[in-house]
Amino acid sequence: MKGAAEKMRLLYVALTRAQEKLIIVGGYPTKEDALKVLNRGKGPNTLLDDEVRANANCFLDWILPAVARHPAVRRACELETSLADLVIESNAEIELEFLSYIDIVTELDLPKFDLSAWLERQIELKKDLSAKTIQKIDEILAGKYQYQGATKTAAYQAVSELKRLFDDPDLEQMAKITPELRQANRQTSDFAMPRFMVQETKVSPAAIGTAVHLLLQKLDLTTPPTLERLKELLERLVADQVITPEVADKIDLAQVFGFYETPLGKQVVANQKSLRRELPFSMVLPAGNVFANLDETVTDPILVHGIMDGYYVNEDDEVVLFDYKTDKIINGDVEAIKERYYGQLQLYQKALEQILQKPVAHKYLYLFDNQQAIEL
Structure with a gap:
């Protein structure tokens, strides 16, 4: 369903x-x-x-x-x-x-319905119809809903589902999305526990990524981050049953702490007063600009929502947007990662500029796999 x-x-x-x-x-x-x-x-x-x-x-x-x-x-x-x-x-x-x-007919004392006789009666009645009327009836029965494309989309979309987004935020041009027939938005929860909380022998990369994001969100930056403090935080989250022990065992804490030793990580700590982490947002966009199966003239609003990993305002009053990625870099192909998430960062930029009413000066992808911050 x-x-x-x-x-x-x-x-x-x-x-x-x-x-x-x-x-x-x-x-x-x-x-x-x-x-x-x-x-x-x-x-x-x-x-x-x-x-x-x-x-x-x-x-x-x-x-x-x-x-x-x-x-x-x-x-x-x-x-x-x-x-x-x-x-x-x-x-x-x-x-x-x-x-x-039969039970219902008997209980209500309804006359027995003769389907064969009814069909024969309809055939006889059809003989009295004009060719024009028959043609009109056939057109109605064969008709298609005018907005069929809209039935395969949804008015509520997660950023993760919009694979390629703005080519340029200033141009407000969007790569069209072809919706899958199964479902157009992410309202598919089965009301089970979050994936990173499910007791599984095999831990998925997505579960590890979710837990790493949680560590980076929860770490108190009012004092300098250390590997020991990260370890204590992880142990507390496991004790509170927020992260399972199986997932915790797969987290490379040294790799996570490595972020704070990079120039970007140091800037995040240095600008903690203006720092915002895990910032939710929503934007309204015309449906015709989002979905490939809709005409561009369709202006019905689509609510796009997501959570950006964070931003801060530096000493030059510049807005810096950043996003963490725990993807494995295959054969050192950093360009593939950049291409995969370019549109997502463009949308985050657009949303953040609307929220702050000022331009985003820099946006970074931080790749944990090679401890590298890439400016887009």
């Missing part, structure tokens, strides 16, 4: 509006299909398994596995039960009823 997290929020709002009784109606081709969905609720975790949540095709695909943990539902449906299953004790009264089409 596209936009799973947003759909979950909508479902939550809908389910929590009821004050006394909530009636949910839905359907599956057969009762056996519904029972299969109910049995997906098996498992040792309170939270439904990732696979169950990710592969849902409708709201019932979430609701049924969840209520299947209720003892009354399990007994009523004679669901498979094992000691490993998490059966939730609840005071809520839940009734589950299966009805077929």
Whole structure:
């Protein structure tokens, strides 16, 4: 289901509006299909398994596995039960009823619907229509939504999703984005723990990068940074369960501390009074200038949001923007890293200039892999 997290929020709002009784109606081709969905609720975790949540095709695909943990539902449906299953004790009264089409027709005493006769009647009626009317009907049935391209985009975009952005902030020209069919924005959270907090045997580079950024954000710069202080900070974050021990073991603290021994790092410490780290921002841009599948005349606003690693104002009253990167440099190809993040820094520059109402004089990429600050 596209936009799973947003759909979950909508479902939550809908389910929590009821004050006394909530009636949910839905359907599956057969009762056996519904029972299969109910049995997906098996498992040792309170939270439904990732696979169950990710592969849902409708709201019932979430609701049924969840209520299947209720003892009354399990007994009523004679669901498979094992000691490993998490059966939730609840005071809520839940009734589950299966009805077929025949059951509904019989209960409501509705006349039986003859589909074949209805189709034959439509064919007869079509003979009375003029060729012009038939043509118009065919055009309507074959019609396409005028703004189809907009349905594959979103009004809320993260900087990380906008792969190539401004070629030049002054020209306000943007490389067009071709949205993927799966989803246009980052509202895809599965409500699980942050990636760098998940207990995994294999630690991903992204988890290490997130933890390194957190260290650089949390380090107190009112006193000169040292390797020992970085180590103490990391130990505290692990003790507070902000960073897992597995991720902490993969962090090269000497490499992180190396930043503060570079000219850029020393300037960051020296200008701590004007220093801002992890600065969130948002910008409104015309959709037509962002997405390749939209005409440039489309001016519907797109909200672009992100977090820049930091900036400071130096002794010459110049704004200096910087961004850390923990990417591995393949075969020493620094130019590939510069090209990859050039557009991102351009957008950060544009946003920061709007916030401060003054130009950005310098912007740097700091590469931990080779301890190098590159000015763009």
